[in-house]
Amino acid sequence: MTTLFLGLGRMGAPMARLHAEAFPTRVFDVFPAAIESVAAASAAEAVTDLAAEGADTDVVILMLPTSSHVEAALRGGDGLLVRLRQGALVIDMGSSEPASTRALAAEAAERGIAYVDAPVSGGIAKAETGELTIMAGGEADAVARAMPHLETVGASIVHVGPAGAGHAAKALNNLVSATNIAAATEAVTVAKRFGIEPATMVEVLNASTGMSQATQVKFPQHILPGTYASRFAYDLMLKDMGIARRMADEVGFSPVTRAAFDALSDGRAALGDHPDHTEIARVYARATGIDIDEGHAS
Numbered sequence: 001m002t003t004l005f006l007g008l009g010r011m012g013a014p015m016a017r018l019h020a021e022a023f024p025t026r027v028f029d030v031f032p033a034a035i036e037s038v039a040a041a042s043a044a045e046a047v048t049d050l051a052a053e054g055a056d057t058d059v060v061i062l063m064l065p066t067s068s069h070v071e072a073a074l075r076g077g078d079g080l081l082v083r084l085r086q087g088a089l090v091i092d093m094g095s096s097e098p099a100s101t102r103a104l105a106a107e108a109a110e111r112g113i114a115y116v117d118a119p120v121s122g123g124i125a126k127a128e129t130g131e132l133t134i135m136a137g138g139e140a141d142a143v144a145r146a147m148p149h150l151e152t153v154g155a156s157i158v159h160v161g162p163a164g165a166g167h168a169a170k171a172l173n174n175l176v177s178a179t180n181i182a183a184a185t186e187a188v189t190v191a192k193r194f195g196i197e198p199a200t201m202v203e204v205l206n207a208s209t210g211m212s213q214a215t216q217v218k219f220p221q222h223i224l225p226g227t228y229a230s231r232f233a234y235d236l237m238l239k240d241m242g243i244a245r246r247m248a249d250e251v252g253f254s255p256v257t258r259a260a261f262d263a264l265s266d267g268r269a270a271l272g273d274h275p276d277h278t279e280i281a282r283v284y285a286r287a288t289g290i291d292i293d294e295g296h297a298s
Contacts, residue, residue, distance in 0.1 A: 002026065003059040003149065004047070004080075006073060007094065008034040010231060011120070012063035014128040015093070015153045019061065020044035022152045026053070054083025059149060062092045066239065067100040074104060086112030091146050093118050093134075095171065095240050098164035098247065105138065105163035114142035115163060118150055119170035124231045131155040135173070137166030168247060175244035178237050179260040180214040181280045185223070189290050198292040199224055222278040226293030230278050237277040238265060 001023060005016040008029035016027050020042040027038050028047040039046040047053055050073075060080055064070050070092055074081045081104075084090075090108055092101065096117065105115035116138035126132045134154040136143045143159045150157050160169045184205060191201035202224065205215040222230050238261075245261045248254035267283030268275075275282070285291045 001058045002056060003061060004028065004053050004057045005044070005061045005063070006050075007063035007065075007069075008038050009063070009065070010124050011127045013038050014124070015063060015120075015132075016044055016061075017042040018130045019149065019152045023059075023149065026057075028053070051078060054080050055085065057084060057088060059089045059091065059146075060084065061149065062090070062094060064092075064094045065236075066094070067096040070094065070096055071100060071104065075107070081108055081111055081113060084111070084113055087114075089114045089116070089142065089145050091116045091118050091149060092167075093120055095119050095174075095236070095243070096167045097243055098168040098171075101137070101167050102164040114139070114145060116142050116146040117164060117166040118146060118157075119166050120154065121170065121173055126155075127153065134158070135160050135166040135169040137161055137168070138163050167243070171240045171243035171247065174237060174240035175257060175260070177213065178241055178264065178277065178280065179256065180212040181218055181223075181278065182260055182264065182284075184210070184212065184214045184219065185281045185284045185292070188219075188292050189284050189288055192290055192292055193288075218278050222276070223281045223292070224294055228276040228278045228282070230276055232277045234268065234271060234275040234277045234279055238268065 003023050003025045005019060005025055005027045008016055008027060016038050019025050025044045026047045027035055027044045028050050029035050035046045038044050062070055090113060101117045108115040116136055118134050118136045120132040120134050122132040130153050132154045134150050134157040136157060136159045160166055188198050188201045192198055202215055202219045205211055222228055241261045245257050248257040264280060270286050271279050271282060281292060
């Protein structure tokens with residue numbers, strides 16, 4: 001069984017290396033250096049011409065930035081959906097638009113190709129250790145077929161529903177994660193204004209009902225020290241929040257989603273190039289003049 005793994009970025013590269021330990025794996029990325037790096041550090045085989053791939057491929061794993069990248073790889077006269085044989089399996093592990101995923105899954109089904117969306121959570125650290133959380137969407141038999149591949153990189157794998165449900169769950173999770181950081185930052189900023197030190201307020205939250213992954217991990221490791229080095233990009237956070245907002249708009253009442261997305265989108269311009277998503281705290285500092293990281297805290 002041969003797997004073609006597309007997308008060797010900061011998440012995809014460690015995932016491909018782990019996958020290659022369990023299955024024959026061929027790897028491709030638009031950046032040749034990324035291909036060479038993964039192939040040199042693992043049992044993966046480098047692919048230099050994607051147009052020649054597909055006929056003898058059993059499984060395709062995609063770890064690409066957006067739905068448009070996924071659609072470009074799969075659709076069209078030279079897309080992989082045309083070149084893959086019946087019975088092949090496609091697993092999209094990036095953060096894609098649920099509507100696009102549903103459409104691609106339907107197109108794949110017409111060609112006798114199984115399709116699973118299986119986005120991940122846990123960041124680069126968990127990608128490197130194979131302990132990611134994976135939210136899988138698709139038909140039960142397709143998810144069962146995908147499971148051995150998902151288990152090479154994931155420690156917690158949940159089949160959340162039909163095609164597109166995995167990508168929906170991922171976007172909603174990241175919406176909650178970002179909103180938790182924003183809410184905690186707001187509380188800590190207000191607390192400092194009233195004479196409570198940021199670290200003290202975080203200690204209170206972590207011993208009380210306001211506790212979250214943001215207060216337990218993001219604040220002590222990245223925000224209070226002022227390192228902002230979680231290695232998950234602010235722009236990717238906004239992309240996922242945007243997906244969640246469009247989903248929420250269909251419900252008709254989502255004031256928290258709208259407020260969080262609008263505030264963090266408006267604050268993006270002040271952060272410069274390639275900010276980390278924990279720099280949500282810097283958005284508040286610029287808007288209020290109150291810094292809560294150790295580099296600025298009094």
